[in-house]
Amino acid sequence: MMDISWSQAEIAFQDEVRTFLKANLTDEVRAAGRLMTSVYTDHELSMKWQGILAKKGWAAPGWPVAYGGCGWTTTQHYIFARECALAGAPPISPMGLRMCAPGLIQFGTQEQKDYFLPRIISGEVFFCQGYSEPNSGSDLASLKMAARREGDEFVCNGSKIWTTHANVANWIFCLVRTNQQDKPQKGITFLLIEMDRPGVEVRPIVSLTGEHLQNEVFFTDVRVPVKNVVGKIDDGWTVAKYVLEFERGGAYTPTQRVALERIRDFAATIPGDTTARLIDEPVFATRLARLFMHADALEIFELRTLSAISSGGSPGAASSVMKIMGTELEQAVTELRLDAAARLSREYRPEACLPGGPILYPHATAPVATPTEALVAPLRYFNERAATIYAGSNEIQRNILAKAALGL
Amino acid sequence: MNFDFSDEQKQLRDQVRRFLGEHCTTKHVRAVLEGKHKYDRNVWRGLADLGLLGIAIPEEYGGTGAGHLELCVVAEELGRALAPIPYSSTIYLAAELLLRVGTEAQKKQFLPKIAAGEVIGTVALVESMGDPTPASIRTIVQAGRITGHKTLVPEGEIADFAIIVGRENSLNDEAGIGLYLVDLKSDGVHIKPVETVDPTRNHAEVTFTNVPVEALGNIGEGWMYLNAALDRAAVLVAFEQIGGADRALEIGRDYALDRMAFGRQIGSFQAIKHILADMYVATTLARSNAYYGAWAFSTNAAELGEAAANVRISATQAYQLCSKNSIHVHGGMGFTWEYDCHLFYRRSNLLALSLGSLTMWENRLIDAMCKTHAAA
Numbered sequence: 001m002m003d004i005s006w007s008q009a010e011i012a013f014q015d016e017v018r019t020f021l022k023a024n025l026t027d028e029v030r031a032a033g034r035l036m037t038s039v040y041t042d043h044e045l046s047m048k049w050q051g052i053l054a055k056k057g058w059a060a061p062g063w064p065v066a067y068g069g070c071g072w073t074t075t076q077h078y079i080f081a082r083e084c085a086l087a088g089a090p091p092i093s094p095m096g097l098r099m100c101a102p103g104l105i106q107f108g109t110q111e112q113k114d115y116f117l118p119r120i121i122s123g124e125v126f127f128c129q130g131y132s133e134p135n136s137g138s139d140l141a142s143l144k145m146a147a148r149r150e151g152d153e154f155v156c157n158g159s160k161i162w163t164t165h166a167n168v169a170n171w172i173f174c175l176v177r178t179n180q181q182d183k184p185q186k187g188i189t190f191l192l193i194e195m196d197r198p199g200v201e202v203r204p205i206v207s208l209t210g211e212h213l214q215n216e217v218f219f220t221d222v223r224v225p226v227k228n229v230v231g232k233i234d235d236g237w238t239v240a241k242y243v244l245e246f247e248r249g250g251a252y253t254p255t256q257r258v259a260l261e262r263i264r265d266f267a268a269t270i271p272g273d274t275t276a277r278l279i280d281e282p283v284f285a286t287r288l289a290r291l292f293m294h295a296d297a298l299e300i301f302e303l304r305t306l307s308a309i310s311s312g313g314s315p316g317a318a319s320s321v322m323k324i325m326g327t328e329l330e331q332a333v334t335e336l337r338l339d340a341a342a343r344l345s346r347e348y349r350p351e352a353c354l355p356g357g358p359i360l361y362p363h364a365t366a367p368v369a370t371p372t373e374a375l376v377a378p379l380r381y382f383n384e385r386a387a388t389i390y391a392g393s394n395e396i397q398r399n400i401l402a403k404a405a406l407g408l
Numbered sequence: 409m410n411f412d413f414s415d416e417q418k419q420l421r422d423q424v425r426r427f428l429g430e431h432c433t434t435k436h437v438r439a440v441l442e443g444k445h446k447y448d449r450n451v452w453r454g455l456a457d458l459g460l461l462g463i464a465i466p467e468e469y470g471g472t473g474a475g476h477l478e479l480c481v482v483a484e485e486l487g488r489a490l491a492p493i494p495y496s497s498t499i500y501l502a503a504e505l506l507l508r509v510g511t512e513a514q515k516k517q518f519l520p521k522i523a524a525g526e527v528i529g530t531v532a533l534v535e536s537m538g539d540p541t542p543a544s545i546r547t548i549v550q551a552g553r554i555t556g557h558k559t560l561v562p563e564g565e566i567a568d569f570a571i572i573v574g575r576e577n578s579l580n581d582e583a584g585i586g587l588y589l590v591d592l593k594s595d596g597v598h599i600k601p602v603e604t605v606d607p608t609r610n611h612a613e614v615t616f617t618n619v620p621v622e623a624l625g626n627i628g629e630g631w632m633y634l635n636a637a638l639d640r641a642a643v644l645v646a647f648e649q650i651g652g653a654d655r656a657l658e659i660g661r662d663y664a665l666d667r668m669a670f671g672r673q674i675g676s677f678q679a680i681k682h683i684l685a686d687m688y689v690a691t692t693l694a695r696s697n698a699y700y701g702a703w704a705f706s707t708n709a710a711e712l713g714e715a716a717a718n719v720r721i722s723a724t725q726a727y728q729l730c731s732k733n734s735i736h737v738h739g740g741m742g743f744t745w746e747y748d749c750h751l752f753y754r755r756s757n758l759l760a761l762s763l764g765s766l767t768m769w770e771n772r773l774i775d776a777m778c779k780t781h782a783a784a
Binding site for chain 2 (some may be wrong): 003290395
């Protein structure tokens with residue numbers, strides 16, 4: 001039976017989350033959220049916030065209770081995400097908590113679960129993701145990084161690219177080729193590799209903003225114990241596909257709604273072209289309203305998907321719909337924010353924000369005169385170009401939908 | 409939280425789909441399109457017999473009293489089948505207004521006959537092109553008699569009665585606006601057909617000269633009643649739009665699997681896949697909005713205004729996208745009278761304007777958002 005209202009218990013839970021955030025979300029962590037330049041939070045502050053959440057038992061709410069999850073209902077997860085966004089909390093890195101861990105929980109050995117899961121929560125193990133290669137991006141199954149079996153070890157050779165936070169991670173979850181014989185998807189294995197193994201080398205990739213978050217990782221005769229395989233040897237594609245559904249099916253809307261509300265408030269403080277306040281410009285108000293509408297549509301879709309998952313389904317094709325619509329919304333939000341910000345300031349000062357990694361090419365050192373909302377606008381606008389490319393480009397998502405939802 | 413129809417509601421959907429699959433094929437729709445009848449009486453009769461005209465009318469007024477979620481289920485199926493019947497004007501608008509603002513006597517007079525399929529109703533609002541505003545209403549009521557001119561009256565040629573938006577003064581504001589019940593068979597009513605992009609739904613110009621009327625609800629509150637009715641109707645029409653969009657997508661997908669070019673199914677080309685995937689995304693999102701709207705409608709939630717505008721806009725856009733791209737995917741065949749693509753294209757364009765334009769609804773959304781945020 002259709003029922004979309006919240007229960008008394010859910011409203012009480014919302015109060016509990018609000019009380020917790022009020023007491024524990026420090027100004028320092030909140031600043032990381034306000035001044036972030038991309039989807040990645042400043043690493044140190046992200047880990048600090050993860051620690052605070054872990055202490056409360058809320059760092060990995062979506063995991064099974066036995067491994068530290070919260071056993072929340074769909075609505076509770078949504079309330080938590082929404083309240084965090086409203087309070088200005090920054091996102092914490094998803095790579096271990098929301099990507100590798102679901103794979104471990106579903107396909108890992110007991111020993112792997114016992115070792116990794118508590119350490120992912122505590123931050124002692126920090127994963128990065130080794131999927132893409134220089135010649136295998138959207139066409140991921142063509143990947144070539146080789147893992148040759150020698151007794152109880154694999155000997156790995158090859159390279160991974162676009163590896164966010166490889167420079168700070170101590171583990172990487174990789175897709176490697178263990179079998180050349182079969183069709184491309186069949187000979188791939190999901191392998192966990194320690195970053196301090198001899199033969200692992202990390203080289204920075206500086207992004208178009210001048211930030212260093214991504215890396216290329218080179219593997220030269222790196223020896224990895226066979227017990228680090230997750231799932232079956234040669235069957236890593238199954239694990240990877242499972243993990244990707246979780247990566248794509250994130251909660252987009254609470255963050256985007258809050259971003260739109262900030263733009264609305266910001267636009268009430270600056271002059272328009274023909275009106276005293278930008279928010280009163282009909283064209284601007286219409287663009288903003290359209291994005292609110294887009295966010296509303298996604299919010300309801302997200303809730304509907306979550307409610308289907310909680311009754312036992314997997315995100316499936318819905319995660320591709322979310323990825324396409326969510327990233328297109330995010331890009332449009334950054335475009336509108338920049339439109340407003342450009343009326344106040346033309347400063348481009350990544351070093352004055354709190355980016356997800358160091359700035360390699362700062363140009364100015366003078367004190368910053370731009371208010372925060374305008375200061376982060378160009379950075380987010382630049383970084384958001386990645387959204388329609390990463391996690392399987394939006395064209396790949398459309399191919400998935402054509403196949404999975406339409407039978408083409 | 410639950411975002412789905414119940415098992416009973418899904419059974420109802422199957423029942424309606426089976427009935428329409430037999431009695432309301434595109435062959436039946438084309439009979440109306442090509443001018444053989446003004447609407448499909450057989451389908452109308454059948455829906456009455458199945459209790460589907462009175463599905464949201466309480467039992468005491470001759471309906472089955474199932475509810476508004478059930479009405480949404482029926483609406484989606486009618487949209488899928490392009491049903492050429494006066495359902496939306498009679499049920500979504502006239503019956504709903506009678507239920508909300510009618511006196512006991514008015515309800516007893518009309519609702520049982522509506523549920524039984526004995527009378528067809530409509531709402532006569534539009535007087536000039538452009539979106540209706542209080543100032544656009546120039547139809548005047550004096551001493552219980554109405555004089556004025558209405559155009560684009562849905563089902564104007566076949567309706568038995570109309571609810572007219574009129575006014576009791578010659579001002580431009582909402583204050584004098586009321587709703588009035590009129591028997592369209594009365595002397596002084598002159599009806600002239602209007603051919604629109606979708607002749608499967610009848611429209612007419614109606615001129616009233618000194619015709620006796622009865623007020624529906626309070627004078628001065630007519631504009632408010634009308635707007636609330638438009639919000640509710642927007643949710644129901646959105647279900648029709650989604651039903652149509654889904655079907656247009658399906659026939660496009662089927663054609664892409666069937667048609668060969670360069671030795672392959674055209675559906676194997678990414679350029680075609682992506683067009684169809686975008687149609688799927690638009691319909692999927694509109695459907696989510698529609699479920700939200702259905703919930704707000706059926707529970708009378710405060711969110712109804714915003715939800716209705718959202719679903720109106722997304723369902724209109726989704727249907728227009730799907731019907732237009734379905735033509736494109738069909739290539740040259742999509743451009744023929746023989747193929748059904750244009751039936752969906754016609755209906756999508758009719759429904760896009762039937763409750764006011766997208767611009768009007770975007771303005772309503774901006775207003776609704778400002779209200780929500782002022783309250784927050």
